[in-house]
Amino acid sequence: MMQSSPVNQKRAFQIHTFVFVAxxxxxxxxxxxxxxxxxxxxxxxxxxxxxxxHWWFVLGPGANPSK
Incomplete structure (x- = not known):
């Protein structure tokens, strides 16, 4: 499976949050x-x-810091 960069993961979370709120x-x-x-x-x-x-695995404790 292809891994996305931390920047892409953070951007995906921001989009998810915006769509959720709207x-x-x-x-x-x-x-x-x-x-x-x-x-x-x-x-x-x-x-x-x-x-x-989503937050947990992108920005929170479940995020992989080695990326």
Whole structure:
């Protein structure tokens, strides 16, 4: 498997974070407009776990410093 550079990995994480925030804002506004039940917390938690895992392996303790 081909390894990407730390710069590319960091850029991918930044894009992931931007798309996450933009989508969550859109979903929160949509959910607020539609009213109860407030379901937006479920994609927030699910995708948030994925974003935290991405951070963990790119910038956090799980990152490989030897690259």
């Amino acid at each position: 989508t969550m804002i859109f979903l929160a506004v949509l959910n607020y407009t539609l009213g109860e039940p407030y379901w937006v917390v479920w994609p927030l938690f699910g995708w948030g776990i994925g974003l935290i895992a």
